[in-house]
Amino acid sequence: MTQIFNFSAGPAVLPKEVLAQARDEMMDWHGAGMSVMEMSHRGKEFMSIAAEAEADLRELMSIPSNYKVLFLQGGAHSQFSMVPMNLLRGKKSADYLDSGIWSKKAIDEAARYCQVNIAGSSKDKNYTYAPSQVALKLNKDAAYFHFTSNETIGGVEIFDVPKTGDVPVVCDMSSHILSRPMDVSQYGVIYAGAQKNIGPAGLTIVIVREDLIGETIAGTPTMFDYKIHADNESMYNTPATYGIYMAGLVFKWLKAKGGLAAMEKINIEKSSLLYDYLDASDFYHSPIAVENRSRMNIPFTLKDAALDESFLKQAQQNGLLQLKGHKLVGGMRASIYNAMPIEGVKALIEFMQSFAKANA
Amino acid sequence: MTQIFNFSAGPAVLPKEVLAQARDEMMDWHGAGMSVMEMSHRGKEFMSIAAEAEADLRELMSIPSNYKVLFLQGGAHSQFSMVPMNLLRGKKSADYLDSGIWSKKAIDEAARYCQVNIAGSSKDKNYTYAPSQVALKLNKDAAYFHFTSNETIGGVEIFDVPKTGDVPVVCDMSSHILSRPMDVSQYGVIYAGAQKNIGPAGLTIVIVREDLIGETIAGTPTMFDYKIHADNESMYNTPATYGIYMAGLVFKWLKAKGGLAAMEKINIEKSSLLYDYLDASDFYHSPIAVENRSRMNIPFTLKDAALDESFLKQAQQNGLLQLKGHKLVGGMRASIYNAMPIEGVKALIEFMQSFAKANA
Incomplete structure (x- = not known):
């Protein structure tokens, strides 16, 4: 058979070694007599899997201790609402960078909850470049500044974190998280759907600075409140357990790669x-x-x-x-x-x- | 080794045959040269997996053609908000049966969006029985009637669907869906987290009568709108693809069992x-x-x-x-x-x- 290479934008290729390990452990994880899919999320086996996945991600990304790591569901699309619902904190507006189709989706959803200021746009050239730092029109009263650091459809990557002063930076890193070191301390919130560089679809990782957690707008569903998930270590409800397990295997693979x-x-x-x-x-x-x-x-x-x-x-x-x-x-x-x-x-x-x- | 039997309430035991098939197909699904986890959700392979899962579920449950089947994320906890957000449709109240811890969770969340009338409660005897049909105090102006047909923690199952006249019945079937035939036509909405009788955690199945779809309350996140998912056949965003695949294998297993x-x-x-x-x-x-x-x-x-x-x-x-x-x-x-x-x-x-x- 021809060797297959899968260039899908996501869900996407996973490391062969990781898939092979998942296969070998499918019926019986480490002698537990059950599959990871069958484990209670509150049992000691799965708790150890989740804790290790978080510890490895913290190590890989050098995540400072004042950031929470949340393992959620619902993809980046859910974050498009969760971000304004959690980060407006009494403010009326937010700054967004318009760099392509994914940032546009985030903008459209945020506009349902607040005034969105377009701090910069590359629409003039059909999103074939990223609006530069110099060109940004920042708004001092913005609750936060949002950008999409890698546009999956457009193929545009932003290599420098925009400087926004005291305004927290929120970033959709879905399609290039873990592809290079990122200085987490420059962000207020980082989020990423797993199905590109982390693991299977259905898992979403949110890294959020603690001081930004705790105030939601009226009507926010409980499941969209970062504080609920942070206070319950992502176990307020049953998380996507198998996705967390697979992500953990990918984190180990990344560590082994250096x-x-x-x-x-x-x-x-x-x-x-x-x-x-x-x-x-x-x-x-x-x-x-x-x-x-x-x-x-x-x-x-x-x-x-x-x-x-x-x-x-x-x-x-x-x-x-x-x-x-x-x-x-x-x-x-x-x-x-x-x-x-x-x-x-x-x-x-x-x-x-x-x-x-x-x-x- | 001792034979293991896993009595977890969820995530829970899966059929050994299903896990074995998942193991055998992990590296290469049906000669596609890739794992199901690596497939684009819009590619023909995964589209066929999702379509077959839905068709098999429809067949197993005899789901009428005027019901949509949605493969969502976020568990029953997300449905606790999605139900009022989608079903209030201009009304101010909803009836809820209070039969235990899970119905209480649904009630608490709904109370954030509307007036909740407790149509019946078994709290007097510590939730060791289900409030009977005779005892129900129904409210004609209720947007819907909600009950939890199997209380996972309390161990209470309701075998007869409450009669509510024109008021649509909404049911959390998470812990006993597929355990026996249910007459779907008696319900407006059925929802269930997958991690008990369907498949791995992270997948949620919603079966909703079409005429109930389309009107949400102000501020409903796009991802919490049944219409968005119904119009996009659960592919508005990337669904929990592997969960859908596993659920599909479980459906086939159920069909083979009769x-x-x-x-x-x-x-x-x-x-x-x-x-x-x-x-x-x-x-x-x-x-x-x-x-x-x-x-x-x-x-x-x-x-x-x-x-x-x-x-x-x-x-x-x-x-x-x-x-x-x-x-x-x-x-x-x-x-x-x-x-x-x-x-x-x-x-x-x-x-x-x-x-x-x-x-x-």
Whole structure:
């Protein structure tokens, strides 16, 4: 069988070693006589799994002790409401950076709860770059500043945390969390759906500074209150136990790989291979400004869109899956998360070369 | 190794055959070259998994075509808010049956959004029976009537759907859905967390009559709007894909067992074995009214609570796990969901007999 490489934007490729361990432990976790899926979330076995997952994530990201780590459900979409519901704290407005489709979703939901100030936008160039720090129109009375540090669909990554003074920074890191070291202390809230760089869909990680927890707007569902989950160590209700277990295995895998600094080196190497090839090619094109090119999600176009379908079909025949770009931007997209081996990127480039040659 | 039987109230035992299939398919689902966890939720492989899971659930429960089946996240706790947020539809109050700890949680959350009328309560006898149909004080202007058809902690099951005229019936079936046939057409909304009789924690199933969908109260988060999920076939955001896959395997397992009528027979047999033993014993006691005894969650006490700890310890040594009753009611609790084989119930009774003899 052809070796398969899965370039899906999410749910996405997971480390083979992690999947193999999950398979081996499926029927009996560490002699407990049961699957992790069958464990009471309040039993000592699962409590140890959850505690270890949190400890490993804290170590990987160097999360300061005044931050809570929450293992929630509902994805980034739920955070789009939870953020204003928890962070407005009596204020009337929030600043949002408009850098693409995902930030737009966050903006639309927040606008239902407060006045949203667009602190900067790259809409003028179809979201192919990130509004720079210089251009930001910040609002001193904003309850918080929100940005999407990696636009999964657009392929735009923001490498510097915007400076906002005393206004807490909130960040949707869904599609590049754990891809490189991030200085957590620069953020008020970090959130991420698991299904790209962490584990299976259905788990959402929220990292929140303690002083921002505790005041919600009227009508906030109890399940949308950070304080409820923080006070109950993410066990107010039954959490996505298997997702936490899988995330824990991924955290161990990352530690074994050398942690986030090591991952960053690998991710620079992998993404550079592909960007260098795109830039050298007349056949393919990356539309993204060089300084904002995502190391995780790499959209590109063919010189003739009429060839798209045949590109995708032949790619699939060569074991290169899920390369179709999002319908809102078209073209192709290669998502090369932590778990994508460099061999996958090399195989993709090799195929792209031969396809370009055959269709020159 | 001793055979293990897991009596956890949830997350709970899953069918061994289902876990074995999940293990075998972990690295490569049906030749797709990837794990189900790695599949895009919008790819044809996962779409087929989700469609088949829904079709099988519809078949098992004979769900009429004017009901939507939603695969959501957030557990019953999220439904406690979603139900009033979606079902009040301009009305000011809702009727709730107060039959135990879980119905109380639903009541407390609903009271944040509307006036809650307690249509009946069994608090007078410490929730050891279900308020009968005769005793219900129904309110004609209620937006809906809510009850918890199986109290997981109390062990109280309601076998007849309360008659409420034109007022839609909303039911939390988390801990006994799929344990017997239910006439879905008698309900407006049925909801259930998956982690008892369906699959892994993190998946929530909502079955909702179409005419009840579409009007939410102001401030409802988009993710709490049934219409959003119904219109997008549970793919508005990334659903708990692996949970849906596992639930689908459980549905197939139930169909192979003969469906819900066959399961009911088995569940009557299993639960009768234990209740008959409890009733015949002077050493153990079931506090629950005979007509409301749950077939899924069976709490019982020892004649001397000082023996509880030694009972639990010896049970564990005999491979009988998670028998401790909920801290709010004390004593023991054996949860014997669909996936608990009759051998587990027999092993439990055998152990109980020998423990009673040794401590007579």
